[in-house]
Amino acid sequence: xxxxxxxxxxxxxxxxxxxxHETRAPVILFGTESLLSTMDDKVLEQILNTSRLxxxxxxxxxxxxxxxxYGFPIGGVAAFDADEGGVISAGGVGFDISCGxxxxxxxxxxxxIEPVIGELSEALFRAIPAGVGEPGHHPxxxxxxxxxxxxxxxxxxxxxxxxxxxxxxxxxxxxxEGANPSAVSDKAKERQRNEMGTLGSxxxxxxxxxxxxxxxxxTAAMFGLFPDQVLISIHCGSRGFGHQIxxxxxxxxxxxAPKHNIQFPDRxxxxxxxxxxxxxxxxxAMKSAINVALANRQILTHLAREVFKRFFGDLSIxxxxxxxxxxxxxxxxxxxxxxxxxxxxxxxxxxAFGPGHPALSPPFLETGQPVFIGGSMGTGSYILAGxxxxxxxxxxxxxxxxGRAMSRHEALKHWNGRSLVQDLKAKGIVIRSRSMRGVAxxxxxxxxxxxxxxxxxxxxxxxxxxxxxxxxxxxKG
Amino acid sequence: xxPTRPPDPPEPGDSGSSYSYFKHDADIGISAWGKTLEEAxxxxxxxxxxxxxxxxxxxxRRRIDVRFKEEDLELALYxxxxxxxxxxxxxxxxxxxFSLIRRxxxxxGSGWGEAWREDLTRGIEVKGAxxxxxxxxxxxxxxxxTRLIVDV
Numbered sequence: 001x002x003x004x005x006x007x008x009x010x011x012x013x014x015x016x017x018x019x020x021h022e023t024r025a026p027v028i029l030f031g032t033e034s035l036l037s038t039m040d041d042k043v044l045e046q047i048l049n050t051s052r053l054x055x056x057x058x059x060x061x062x063x064x065x066x067x068x069x070y071g072f073p074i075g076g077v078a079a080f081d082a083d084e085g086g087v088i089s090a091g092g093v094g095f096d097i098s099c100g101x102x103x104x105x106x107x108x109x110x111x112x113i114e115p116v117i118g119e120l121s122e123a124l125f126r127a128i129p130a131g132v133g134e135p136g137h138h139p140x141x142x143x144x145x146x147x148x149x150x151x152x153x154x155x156x157x158x159x160x161x162x163x164x165x166x167x168x169x170x171x172x173x174x175x176x177e178g179a180n181p182s183a184v185s186d187k188a189k190e191r192q193r194n195e196m197g198t199l200g201s202x203x204x205x206x207x208x209x210x211x212x213x214x215x216x217x218x219t220a221a222m223f224g225l226f227p228d229q230v231l232i233s234i235h236c237g238s239r240g241f242g243h244q245i246x247x248x249x250x251x252x253x254x255x256x257a258p259k260h261n262i263q264f265p266d267r268x269x270x271x272x273x274x275x276x277x278x279x280x281x282x283x284x285a286m287k288s289a290i291n292v293a294l295a296n297r298q299i300l301t302h303l304a305r306e307v308f309k310r311f312f313g314d315l316s317i318x319x320x321x322x323x324x325x326x327x328x329x330x331x332x333x334x335x336x337x338x339x340x341x342x343x344x345x346x347x348x349x350x351x352a353f354g355p356g357h358p359a360l361s362p363p364f365l366e367t368g369q370p371v372f373i374g375g376s377m378g379t380g381s382y383i384l385a386g387x388x389x390x391x392x393x394x395x396x397x398x399x400x401x402x403g404r405a406m407s408r409h410e411a412l413k414h415w416n417g418r419s420l421v422q423d424l425k426a427k428g429i430v431i432r433s434r435s436m437r438g439v440a441x442x443x444x445x446x447x448x449x450x451x452x453x454x455x456x457x458x459x460x461x462x463x464x465x466x467x468x469x470x471x472x473x474x475x476k477g
Numbered sequence: 478x479x480p481t482r483p484p485d486p487p488e489p490g491d492s493g494s495s496y497s498y499f500k501h502d503a504d505i506g507i508s509a510w511g512k513t514l515e516e517a518x519x520x521x522x523x524x525x526x527x528x529x530x531x532x533x534x535x536x537x538r539r540r541i542d543v544r545f546k547e548e549d550l551e552l553a554l555y556x557x558x559x560x561x562x563x564x565x566x567x568x569x570x571x572x573x574x575f576s577l578i579r580r581x582x583x584x585x586g587s588g589w590g591e592a593w594r595e596d597l598t599r600g601i602e603v604k605g606a607x608x609x610x611x612x613x614x615x616x617x618x619x620x621x622x623t624r625l626i627v628d629v
Contacts, residue, residue, distance in 0.1 A: 040502050068502035070609045070628070095605060095628050132529050132602035133593030135569060190567045201602035202629045240566050243604040243628065247559050250608060251552065267551075267608040407500035408629070435599040477602065 001039040008033075012064070012460035016048065023051045025058030025078075030394070030460045035064050035452055038405050042068035043075075049265040050078050054273070055086025057335060057342055061394050063349050064456035065373070065403030065448060070095070071268035074348035077397040079333065080274065081342055087271035088279050090253060092345035094326035095246040097286055098293030099204075099237030101372040101400075102170075102301060102322040103383065105223075106308065106315055108230040110210045113472065116311055117430060120208070121473045123307045125432035128206050128300060130199040131477035132435070138197045138299060145189050145292075148196070149181040152291030153322070156298035166298060168361055170322035171351065174298070176291050180284025188244035188285075192292060195239040197299035201438060201477030203401070204236040205377070206304065208473035212380060215465040219385050222363040223320055223370060225467050232308075232317070233381065233469075234300050235374050237326065238293035245289050249282045274343055283328075290327060297322055320383070321370035325350045325400035331359075333395055344395045352386035352398035352463045371463040373454055374401045377431055377474045378424050378444035382454040384463035398463035399454075402447035411446040412437070433476035442476060493620070496524035501626050505603075506610065510622045514550070514613070515577045517621035518557050522575045522588065525558055525606070525627055526565075531598040535573035537589030541565065544585045550613040553584055554623055558606035561588050569593060603627045 006014040006029065014029045014036060027047050029036060043066050050072050051060040057079045066075030071091020080086030113120060129136050140148065148155045153167055153174030167174035199206060211229045214220045225231075238245075253270035256278055257263070264270050272279035305317050328345045335342070344351075353360055353369040360369055368386035375381040379402065390396045406414070417436025420443055424431055433439050458465050494516045496509035505528060509520035526532060543560040547553040557577065565572050565588065572590035605628050612624045 042502070070607045070626070074503055095607070132599050133569065133571065133597070187563050187567070191563060194569065200604075240563075240604060244563060247563075247605045251555065254552065254608070267611065270608075404502050407502055408505055409498050409500040435601060438599075438601045441601065 001036050001041050001044055003033055003037050005044065012456050016044065023048065024053070025051045025056045025060050027051050028059045028061045030061060030456065030462065031064035032452060032456045035448060035456055038448060039066055040068040043073045046071065046073040047076055049269055050076055052265065053078070053087055053089065053271060055080045055084045057081050057340060063397065063399045064460065065399040065401055065453045067403050069347060071266055072345065072347040075399065075403060076347045077345065077349045077394055079342040079344045079395045081340060082274035086274050086343060088274050088282055088328055088343060089269055089271035089345065090246050090250045090282065091268045091270065092347050093286060093328050094347045095243045096237040096326055097242030097245060097289035098324040099326040100293065100297065100322065100324035101374050102234045102297040103320040103372055104232040104301060104304065104317050105225060105320050106230045106232065106317050108312065109228045110230060110472070113208065113230055117472065120311055121430040121432050123310065124206065124304065124473060124475050127303050127307050128199055128475050129197065130475055131201050131433065131438065134198060135194040136197040139194045140196050142189055142193065145192060146181045148295045149179050149184065149288035149291050152176055152294035153298040156295045161299045161302035166301065166319045169319040170294065171324060174294055176287045176294070178284065179287040179291050181288050183281040183284040184245060184288050185248050188241050188248065191244050192239060192241035195241070196296060197303060198239060199236050199300065199475065199477050200239055203442060204477050206300065206475040207233045207471050209233055209381060209469040209471050212468050212470045214467050219367045219466045222367050223383065223466060224318065225383065231469060232304050233374065234297050234304070236296060236300065238289040239296060241292045242289040245285045249285065252278060286328065290324065293324065294322065323350055323372060333391055342395065346397055348400050349397045350400045351396060352390050353396050354386045354388040354390055371398045373399050373450065373457065375450040376402055376444040376447040377442055377471060377476065378427065378429055379447070379450045381450065381469045382465055383467045383469065384457065384465050387461055387464055389461040390463065393460065394462055399457045402450040402453055404446060405448045406446040408441040411441045411443050414445065415440045415443040429471050430473045431476065435477070438476055494520050496520045498524070504626055504629050506624065506626045508622065508624045510620050512620055514621045515579055517623045518554060518577050519575045521554065521623045521625065522558060522561055525603055526572050528603050528627070528629065529600045530571050532573040534597055535571050536591050537574045538591040539568070539570060539589065541568060541570070541588050546582050547584060548582045551611045554613050554625060555606050555608060555611060557584065557586060558625065562603060562605055564588070565590065571597065601629050603629050
């Protein structure tokens, strides 16, 4: 990105000088100069397009890990007021609806897994369906899928895939209210029947990680974290189900636009007014997909626990938190001194409620919501906590990952999957994947520096770093 | 009158038709071309499924059919690729050969392939075609060219 087009507010906040007729809301880009300079110009183009949508309540913002997406940039956040003609955009949610991260803490330390790391990685690889063409071990009927669309992780827990405490440590307590299965196409339902409990492909993973160091010991202790602790992190979403909903509704938004005299700057940014029948249908379908994603991560949690039980006996493996980073949620925010009910799109951005937020339960009411910045295979990840100031800065949103610095196409020219697996093994990281192409595309060098993203996120006040984790095993699709 | 499907999978590799990939930050761009509009669409489909596996290993054992009505060529490409992906996902298949016939706004196509086998090379899962950078046009040289970005 040409940083010369931006005006610097401070070390991690930038804006674009624009005349009032050029936009409906200000644009703020979070990140250090070096992070912004590696971003594609499309990030700026896409957030400017976003800032021109009807009913936006400013600012439209990008996170420090932003990159070129569809319609919205990945790492884009924008809030809309339904009473002021605000809109909902499928491109603002993302195709992988409710893609997110669940992190689990074990009482184990790295020394306890090191002697069995080969066998453990093999067992996880066999137990966790991952990658293209790998169906789940738990096919569901259409009737069960209807229940999952309404019940989310709650359905999974009631059916033996977890515990009640998993639910209390999850956004929405594991169940998104307001889902409408009748707004979901039969194709989406058919597509998901054999995909429950699957990881998927691309940047999704199940990682065994170790707490390398703590940045904030007190908050870490309240999250149940300690140095050298073994964690399990699961990154995935609503699989083909969410994608089918995104595909179906994007087409409908585009087709209906002429009837309402709507013209899009980018078809991928197609939207419907929140108050319209089509907007409400999409919201009901999107919430169904959020529940499918919550249930999916809950089933994967169960599968991972079963593997650990075989190796280490009955352990207490508890959820640290489960969060989504591709959503649109109705939230109350204090904006310019007034409480406003807003629909906050977070496309590749994590909700990051600060301490005292009424949606949080103990201990997060005191610490702020856990936030996860997932890294790439060979680099670390961060656990952070929401801050009080993020509400005014970004509608309580923070970064979600390292963010790609290089396209998949370029990554394939630079790396070979098998060599990469060997190189990472020499560094003590075991990679298990059926796709060497997928491994090469996900090379750590194709991503931005996770340390810089974590530091910029904290410097900007979006979230506060709590712990830094390093990978030991990575199961990839 | 709806178009008529060919009964057997066509042979691949029509000269003058091909595809390549272009970069997108998070996902993958496909550009394809053909002497006819239908051939360009078929090449786009082949490029999409080639990301998921080595199509030379895949046998055309089963057929899936798709049909739709669409007057906008870009939206037709979006629907063609997404319908093929949807049917392949539901059937747990990978597709290797394609046919497509257009009559006015009616499109009728087929994909041939097989269920995933343990010994098939695995690429990456393509979840769908997007509308970002989507284009269908006839070039000055008279060939049809497509561009689309797929979500992986």
